[in-house]
Amino acid sequence: xxxxxxxxxxxxxxxxxxxxxxxxxxxxxxxxxxxxxxxxxxxxxxxxxxxxxxxxxxxxxxxxxxxxxxxxxxxxxxxxxxxxxxxxxxxxxxxxxxxxxxxxxxxxxxxxxxxxxxxxxxxxxxxxxxxxxxxxxxxxxxxxxxxxxxxxxxxxxxxxxxxxxxxxxxxxxxxxxxxxxxxxxxxxxxxxxxxxxxxxxxxxxxxxxxxxxxxxxxxxxxxxxxxxxxxxxxxxxxxxxxxxxxxxxxxxxxxxxxxxxx
Amino acid sequence: xxxxxxxxxxxxxxxxxxxxxxxxxxxxxxxxxxxxxxxxxxxxxxxxxxxxxxxxxxxxxxxxxxxxxxxxxxxxxxxxxxxxxxxxxxxxxxxxxxxxxxxxxxxxxxxxxxxxxxxxxxxxxxxxxxxxxxxxxxxxxxxxxxxxxxxxxxxxxxxxxxx
Numbered sequence: 160x161x162x163x164x165x166x167x168x169x170x171x172x173x174x175x176x177x178x179x180x181x182x183x184x185x186x187x188x189x190x191x192x193x194x195x196x197x198x199x200x201x202x203x204x205x206x207x208x209x210x211x212x213x214x215x216x217x218x219x220x221x222x223x224x225x226x227x228x229x230x231x232x233x234x235x236x237x238x239x240x241x242x243x244x245x246x247x248x249x250x251x252x253x254x255x256x257x258x259x260x261x262x263x264x265x266x267x268x269x270x271x272x273x274x275x276x277x278x279x280x281x282x283x284x285x286x287x288x289x290x291x292x293x294x295x296x297x298x299x300x301x302x303x304x305x306x307x308x309x310x311x312x313x314x315x316x317x318x319x320x321x322x323x324x325x326x327x328x329x330x331x332x333x334x335x336x337x338x339x340x341x342x343x344x345x346x347x348x349x350x351x352x353x354x355x356x357x358x359x360x361x362x363x364x365x366x367x368x369x370x371x372x373x374x375x376x377x378x379x380x381x382x383x384x385x386x387x388x389x390x391x392x393x394x395x396x397x398x399x400x401x402x403x404x405x406x407x408x409x410x411x412x413x414x415x416x417x418x419x420x421x
Numbered sequence: 422x423x424x425x426x427x428x429x430x431x432x433x434x435x436x437x438x439x440x441x442x443x444x445x446x447x448x449x450x451x452x453x454x455x456x457x458x459x460x461x462x463x464x465x466x467x468x469x470x471x472x473x474x475x476x477x478x479x480x481x482x483x484x485x486x487x488x489x490x491x492x493x494x495x496x497x498x499x500x501x502x503x504x505x506x507x508x509x510x511x512x513x514x515x516x517x518x519x520x521x522x523x524x525x526x527x528x529x530x531x532x533x534x535x536x537x538x539x540x541x542x543x544x545x546x547x548x549x550x551x552x553x554x555x556x557x558x559x560x561x562x563x564x565x566x567x568x569x570x571x572x573x574x575x576x577x578x579x580x581x582x583x584x
Contacts, residue, residue, distance in 0.1 A: 169437075170433065173440075176441070195448060197445065255440060316506060316510075318514075319510055
């Protein structure tokens with residue numbers, strides 16, 4: 160587990176340099192300068208953009224201010240996807256810094272959920288954690304935790320998060336792994352926003368599954384076509400149970416599918 | 422560390438090298454400049470027309486130093502609080518690892534105890550085998566002697582019948 164902590168720490172401290180600009184048609188008071196921010200990959204847009212909101216509110220008439228939302232090249236950005244997932248899904252080939260457009264009007268009701276306070280994001284995050292634990296331990300670990308432990312998972316300090324997350328990643332040695340691996344494969348080129356199925360960490364013959372095995376079964380195109388490991392190259396796939404130790408967004412080799420382990 | 426961990430970490434480091442690292446320094450400087458700019462703007466708004474000069478130090482300078490010191494002290498106290506928090510969790514982590522060491526020590530002790538018991542059983546079984554081998558040899562000897570006796574008795578019987 161100590162080694163997993165090192166991997167998770169690297170995931171945790173991933174950042175994306177971003178440039179926020181107010182949508183041209185919404186500028187009414189005075190020209191707004193763009194706002195630059197290093198966004199943490201394992202957070203949510205609406206959680207880390209208070210300063211952005213404050214900055215652009217100066218340039219908008221108070222009566223024009225509705226709920227803030229973000230867009231990248233015409234695509235509204237879903238606040239309930241982690242920032243890293245959004246970037247890898249929509250903008251991984253873009254030139255940095257990532258240019259995001261800020262809106263205060265015309266909220267796209269069909270594409271986005273409303274997020275009126277940070278407690279909504281926290282509730283969404285906790286529901287993801289609970290869903291993952293239901294798959295891993297039949298919810299035994301999360302149900303044994305107290306309210307303050309849940310709060311600790313939500314805090315933005317890595318060591319505090321890790322102290323609690325470690326409990327969610329343990330399993331009895333005799334069981335050999337989790338019941339199922341909680342994962343999602345996000346896709347942009349499909350009607351389904353993501354693929355999510357039951358997947359055991361060990362095959363019926365007793366072999367440990369790897370990320371490669373998971374992708375082969377759930378998203379074969381990721382392995383066989385454009386993104387298959389080139390001949391002569393070496394490609395390591397972590398065992399699937401270790402994969403579940405990484406809660407952050409993971410970009411799989413396919414380029415268009417983003418694998419996120421809950 | 423297993424190969425996949427090395428690979429994942431190397432990829433993450435490569436990703437940060439191309440995405441985060443080239444911008445981190447510039448962004449940090451930008452935030453500092455924005456903070457300073459904001460403070461100065463506040464001061465400017467506060468004392469637009471009332472600048473008094475004493476010993477070459479203007480009121481504006483004093484005000485700016487004060488605000489900057491306040492800002493720095495706020496940041497320092499936040500850092501101290503963060504570090505205290507980290508220390509607390511490190512201590513909790515040490516306790517966790519100590520409990521793990523204790524658990525594995527107990528397991529090692531019980532395994533050693535089991536191994537000793539098995540060794541004693543093995544010794545006992547070896548002793549039994551040795552004893553039974555000796556008994557078998559004695560029985561085989563006795564068996565040979567009895568067979569010879571029987572042959573002798575048959576011989577005597579034959580002679581008696583002839584007579």
